[in-house]
Amino acid sequence: MQPRRFVYVLESASDPGRHYIGLASDVAARLDEHNAGKARHTWKHRPWRLRAAVEFADPDLAARFEKYLKSGSGRSFAKRHF
Helix, strand or coil: CCCEEEEEEEEECCCCCCEEEEEEECHHHHHHHHHCCCCCCCHHHEEEEEEEEECCCCCHHHHHHHHHHHCHHHHHHHHHCC
16 A cells, blocks of 8 residues: 655745645645755745645655646646635
8 A cells, every 4th residue: 555645735824925835645744844944945934834735545646736736827726726
């Protein structure tokens, strides 16, 4: 059995217009890492709060969805739905 994979969307509490999209097997632990400043791309805009997390049984599908959300049309989708 493969580990669960989540695509998650974070929002900066200090700059609410700023969002981050990531992929993890443990969203709570990953959020803690972001808020502790251990993630290079997010440390400046701490603290972060979780806006959405979508679980995938298929890790390849999760990776493709994360990649889509980081694209132009995916960011528009995320803004409308998350």
